[in-house]
Amino acid sequence: MRRTFAPGGGRGHKVGCVLEDVPRDPFADDPDDPAAELGSPDDVEPLSLAERDEALTDLADVEVFRSLLEPQGVLGLVLDCPECGEQHYFDWDLLRGNLRQMIDNGRPQVHEPAFQPDPSDYVSWEYARGYVDGVIDTEESR
16 A cells, blocks of 8 residues: 555555654644644544555565665665655655554654655665565576
């Protein structure tokens, strides 16, 4: 499944992490936090079983992608954002963290975009999937 921010290359769903995986929100206790208008995190509807299963599958995929691509110098994935129309660059830890947050809390952690990422250090979800498929096919033909 693709998410809005999303691993999977933009399939249309959210992504998450456990709190120790991401930095603390710098506005967490700020009474003037502009995000307060967005509502309380408690207002989030939990993922459906199908959405949760898809997020768990995506998390497993990210772990496989990372294990095969990180040794090749790939720093993470680039995902197309359907909301803003731009590409977003996620390193492996942030991607994993966002998926965990999504699974645990129903929505991804808010984060700053990558600072001047080098696009050549990132691959698309589709490329990563194809790379894994190629490795599997090669191993099976031996």
